[in-house]
Amino acid sequence: MDLSTSDIAALTSFRRTLHQSPEVSGNEEQTAKMVRDALSALSPDQVVTGLGGHGLAACFGGPSPGSTILFRCELDALPIQQISDAAHRSRSEGVAHLCGHDGHMAIMMGLATCLSRCRPACGRVILLFQPAEETGAGAAAVLADPRFEALTPDFAFALHNLPGIPLGTAALKSGPVCCASRGLEVTLTGTSAHASQPETGVSPMAAISDLMPALTNLSHGDTDDAGFSLVTVTHANMGAPAFGIAPGNATLFATLRTLTDDRMKALCDQAIALTGQAAQDHGLEIDHRYHDIFRHCENDPVATDILATALDRAGISRDDTALPWRPSEDFGRFGAVAKSAMLFLGAGVDQPPLHNPHYDFPDDLIPAGVRIFEAVTRDLLG
Ligand SMILES: [Zn+2]
Ligand SMILES: [Zn+2]
Known part of the structure; x- marks a missing residue:
């Protein structure tokens, strides 16, 4: 009709x-x-x-x-x-x-x-x-x-x-035909300090600045490749918008994307290992959460x-x-x-x-x- x-x-x-x-x-x-x-x-x-x-x-x-x-x-x-x-x-x-x-x-x-x-x-x-x-x-x-x-x-x-x-x-x-994806939220927690004495605190600054390119570098190939993975850093936040405080916390959002659910599991393991190592190296506590999970x-x-x-x-x-x-x-x-x-x-x-x-x-x-x-x-x- x-x-x-x-x-x-x-x-x-x-x-x-x-x-x-x-x-x-x-x-x-x-x-x-x-x-x-x-x-x-x-x-x-x-x-x-x-x-x-x-x-x-x-x-x-x-x-x-x-x-x-x-x-x-x-x-x-x-x-x-x-x-x-x-x-x-x-x-x-x-x-x-x-x-x-x-x-x-x-x-x-x-x-x-x-x-x-x-x-x-x-x-x-x-x-x-x-x-x-x-x-x-x-x-x-x-x-x-x-x-x-x-x-x-x-x-x-x-x-x-x-x-x-x-x-x-x-x-x-x-x-x-469409990729698996999920949002990874990483929270890094240290200790804030007076900006005149940053050495008395534990700042997430070095960790978060290392992690942005490191997570991005987990990307590989394109969707014509079964091993395709893409990590897109979508948001980062550190400390407060102030000049007197050295930051004690940071949050990073990244979207993980793969061709299949099986490959997503491997990419998650890589991202968790990378962020966990950065937290350990810099004496920070770390928390991971997933959002917007698509198969x-x-x-x-x-x-x-x-x-x-x-x-x-x-x-x-x-x-x-x-x-x-x-x-x-x-x-x-x-x-x-x-x-x-x-x-x-x-x-x-x-x-x-x-x-x-x-x-x-x-x-x-x-x-x-x-x-x-x-x-x-x-x-x-x-
Ligand atoms: Zn849409
Ligand atoms: Zn749509």
Whole structure:
């Protein structure tokens, strides 16, 4: 079923309305309400709300038994100030949809429109609007929600727009497609001193200044190499903004990134050994904490073939040269319960990168995304 011109106009308007009202991970209450209100006009069989936070799932079933297919999109925006003159720019100070999740939601609403007009011949389709993707918490929270058990799919699919490849083309491959990553917070504690007598204290200054390049130097290769690792120091803080005190504490944030979960374990061991040795060398106490833990995202070969067939049916060209992709995606968690795969839809070579303050989801991708997901549905469920 093709969307009409007025359908596409309505979906574009829905996307832009979402764009104006972004909410950060975990706070997507109004976004979830807007999605729920839009879905109510499409008469799904069931809508489950409050899933893993503000998540919601809409079910569209067919008249006979069959597989359950889940499509996932994301509700959350980013804590970044947008730079834009567009009429639909964010109205929330310091928060914006700079990853295109507004566009992904519009695609899902387009699929819901198709399904409401023509139900699958069998089985059921679950449209999951997932919270908190950007922090890596949302997929795990949805999967841990007791109500998810009744929604457990046989297949799970997602797409993410990808700036840097031609508009409307696709990137797809089986195996690892998004990296594992996690935030490492290192706290070093010594003893502060009068700035005139720094020798009476224990300063973390030498340790932290050594660790910034040393952690960075754990980086190796790129994603075409199974041993790929990347350490990005993202934040450092030492002592107080004062002139009379030699510092007694410091904090360092670094993002660790690898192609696979197995390789992440080795990189963590290296980072912990390095920071622990620096603390010992300088007489400091050390504490490590991990945040924003993403597993690597692995495309199942059968699910990847289903997406490839759907792309062919939708007339969308594909290659795999942009993959694996360095960023992380918590969609990989669905691989634990279903055959899962995600594809990447080109947002254009001139589009600013994701999370850039100038980024805006290209509306032209909405009908393309709907065509792909509808082709998957008809192939599997009729
Ligand atoms: Zn993002
Ligand atoms: Zn994203």
